[in-house]
Amino acid sequence: QVQLVESGGGLVKPGGSLRLSCAASGFNFSDYYMSWIRQAPGKGLEWVSYISSSSSFTNYADSVKGRFTISRDNAKNSLYVHMNSLRVEDTAVYYCAREFQGTSWPNWFDPWGQGTLVTVSS
Amino acid sequence: QSVLTQPPSVSGAPGQRVTISCTGSSSNIGAGYDVHWYQQLPGTAPKLLVYGNRNRPSGVPDRFAGSKSGTSASLAISGLQAEDEADYYCQSYDSSLSGYVFGSGTKVTVL
Numbered sequence: 001q002v003q004l005v006e007s008g009g010g011l012v013k014p015g016g017s018l019r020l021s022c023a024a025s026g027f028n029f030s031d032y033y034m035s036w037i038r039q040a041p042g043k044g045l046e047w048v049s050y051i052s053s054s055s056s057f058t059n060y061a062d063s064v065k066g067r068f069t070i071s072r073d074n075a076k077n078s079l080y081v082h083m084n085s086l087r088v089e090d091t092a093v094y095y096c097a098r099e100f101q102g103t104s105w106p107n108w109f110d111p112w113g114q115g116t117l118v119t120v121s122s
Numbered sequence: 123q124s125v126l127t128q129p130p131s132v133s134g135a136p137g138q139r140v141t142i143s144c145t146g147s148s149s150n151i152g153a154g155y156d157v158h159w160y161q162q163l164p165g166t167a168p169k170l171l172v173y174g175n176r177n178r179p180s181g182v183p184d185r186f187a188g189s190k191s192g193t194s195a196s197l198a199i200s201g202l203q204a205e206d207e208a209d210y211y212c213q214s215y216d217s218s219l220s221g222y223v224f225g226s227g228t229k230v231t232v233l
Binding site: 035037044045046047050059060061062095100102103104105106107108109110111112113114115 | 124155156158160166167168169170173174179211213214215219220221222223224225226227
């Protein structure tokens with residue numbers, strides 16, 4: 001079945017860096033756009049970044065632009081986000097999600113991984 | 123501050139019908155972009171509930187119905203059940219932000 005499994009979360013100090021990974025299985029990974037979405041503790045969902053199927057296009061939320069870099073390795077069925085200059089407000093559960101494209105815009109997210117917690121604290 | 127505004131909470135007795143609104147503007151829902159809905163049960167990842175304004179993925183009961191008009195969208199849950207207690211989020215795209223946007227989220231409580 002279609003599955004997404006995130007890893008790499010943990011505790012990091014402000015200003016530090018972290019790389020999250022998302023392992024995909026059960027579908028042809030190289031056919032799909034992928035996104036990272038985060039949820040701060042007790043808060044709502046915030047889209048972070050997407051990457052096109054061939055890595056030609058990327059897009060970022062203003063809150064992470066210039067600090068986060070999304071990438072993928074289609075040969076390894078894996079999605080990544082490298083997070084630099086981390087701030088306390090980046091503390092959240094980070095989900096990876098497959099983007100599903102219909103006949104109109106925007107894409108929707110299905111499925112989602114179980115998430116990995118990133119805590120930025122001194 | 124979410125670009126798409128939802129009521130923080132709605133509640134209803136078992137069997138009743140509740141509606142969750144998702145209010146946007148001319149740069150997102152009003153621009154013609156589709157709206158999708160997600161259900162997040164306590165302690166779990168969000169799950170797709172409605173896509174393309176009104177379409178349900180396989181396995182989602184027809185008790186869940188989405189609609190869109192003007193700068194707003196709605197999710198109606200009829201025949202409310204205890205298992206529907208969850209947070210619900212709408213999602214669309216905003217041309218001013220050039221990115222995907224989520225609603226502020228609505229907690230549904232079954233009385």
